[in-house]
Amino acid sequence: xxxxxxxxxxxxxxxxxxxxxxxxxxxxxxxxxxxxxxxxxxxxxxxxxxxxxxxxxxxxxxxxxxxxxxxxxxxxxxxxxxxxxxxxxxxxxxxxxxxxxxxxxxxxxxxxxxxxxxxxxxxxxxxxxxxxxxxxxxxxxxxxxxxxxxxxxxxxxxxxxxxxxxxxxxxxxxxxxxxxxxxxxxxxxxxxxxxxxxxxxxxxxxxxxxxxxxxxxxxxxxxxxxxxxxxxxxxxxxxxxxxxxxxxxxxxxxxxxxxxxxxxxxxxxxxxxxxxxxxxxxxxxxxxxxxxxxxxxxxxxxxxxxxxxxxxxxxxxxxxxxxxxxxxxxxxxxxxxxxxxxxxxxxxxxxxx
Numbered sequence: 001x002x003x004x005x006x007x008x009x010x011x012x013x014x015x016x017x018x019x020x021x022x023x024x025x026x027x028x029x030x031x032x033x034x035x036x037x038x039x040x041x042x043x044x045x046x047x048x049x050x051x052x053x054x055x056x057x058x059x060x061x062x063x064x065x066x067x068x069x070x071x072x073x074x075x076x077x078x079x080x081x082x083x084x085x086x087x088x089x090x091x092x093x094x095x096x097x098x099x100x101x102x103x104x105x106x107x108x109x110x111x112x113x114x115x116x117x118x119x120x121x122x123x124x125x126x127x128x129x130x131x132x133x134x135x136x137x138x139x140x141x142x143x144x145x146x147x148x149x150x151x152x153x154x155x156x157x158x159x160x161x162x163x164x165x166x167x168x169x170x171x172x173x174x175x176x177x178x179x180x181x182x183x184x185x186x187x188x189x190x191x192x193x194x195x196x197x198x199x200x201x202x203x204x205x206x207x208x209x210x211x212x213x214x215x216x217x218x219x220x221x222x223x224x225x226x227x228x229x230x231x232x233x234x235x236x237x238x239x240x241x242x243x244x245x246x247x248x249x250x251x252x253x254x255x256x257x258x259x260x261x262x263x264x265x266x267x268x269x270x271x272x273x274x275x276x277x278x279x280x281x282x283x284x285x286x287x288x289x290x291x292x293x294x295x296x297x298x299x300x301x302x303x304x305x306x307x308x309x310x311x312x313x314x315x316x317x318x319x320x321x322x323x324x325x326x327x328x329x330x331x332x333x334x335x336x337x338x339x340x341x342x343x344x345x346x347x348x349x350x351x352x353x
Contacts, residue, residue, distance in 0.1 A: 044267075090102040093215045105163060122261070137257050153309070162352045163259075169214075172242060214230065215238070222239040261347075273324060274325055277321075282316065
């Protein structure tokens with residue numbers, strides 16, 4: 001079989017795929033009409049998880065689980081835009097890692113609104129300028145993002161999904177060689193995270209130019225032919241700067257957890273995580289007694305982090321807590337009732353990490 005015959009086979013398969021995708025969208029539009037009539041949320045992470053798990057189980061290869069997830073997440077994102085156009089606010093600028101996380105979940109067709117601060121991202125959804133907010137909440141190297149925890153304490157929005165994303169840095173340049181590079185643009189933290197790479201390639205003696213974002217670094221490198229940038233893959237793509245080296249970070253296990261917020265609540269999926277803020281009385285044993293209730297209810301705590309309560313004077317604290325389960329499960333409902341004056345509910349969502 002020659003190359004032309006193989007290409008004809010691919011064309012025939014693509015024709016079938018196109019027909020099937022159009023049929024799927026027609027059914028999705030009917031689902032959208034039903035959801036509009038009943039006021040049901042368009043984005044259902046638990047349903048998407050169910051579909052992917054079923055397809056992975058049915059899969060006979062050669063597609064991997066990761067390939068199936070990548071393909072169908074984009075199909076889901078396109079379908080949601082047929083149900084209702086998606087506007088997504090995120091911590092910008094364009095080309096940031098948060099932008100990359102947002103596109104990972106909402107695809108190429110959604111409308112994205114980059115904003116300069118985490119409070120501005122929350123405000124965009126409150127003001128109905130966006131349907132969803134995407135913000136970082138923690139990094140496994142640098143810990144929690146305090147500003148996100150502060151905004152969660154103030155908001156009525158709910159966490160509807162989470163995403164753990166590897167943070168990979170790329171070395172990008174329009175220069176013809178390493179020797180032609182006279183300066184490197186990036187954030188201070190990115191220079192530190194890529195120190196070994198810079199030393200190994202003898203780039204520690206040229207000028208490092210710190211800028212406010214890796215996205216801006218990529219934009220500057222696109223305009224400066226004697227420079228390079230350390231930035232995200234999406235920033236290199238956005239500003240069309242060739243990638244010379246990928247995954248140059250010292251810690252290849254570096255991950256950031258992002259949360260997606262909106263104004264609805266998820267149905268139980270059977271594999272959920274719930275997030276809360278707990279404001280406890282300032283007396284000996286209050287935290288112990290609070291956590292003991294979770295132990296007695298056989299609830300598995302995933303994370304606990306203290307944070308100063310910004311609206312209070314002195315040094316009062318909120319405790320941010322993640323635990324397994326959905327708020328509508330009977331034993332979780334009992335916990336919430338027992339501690340109703342101490343708990344601020346932040347959301348139940350499919351566990352993804």
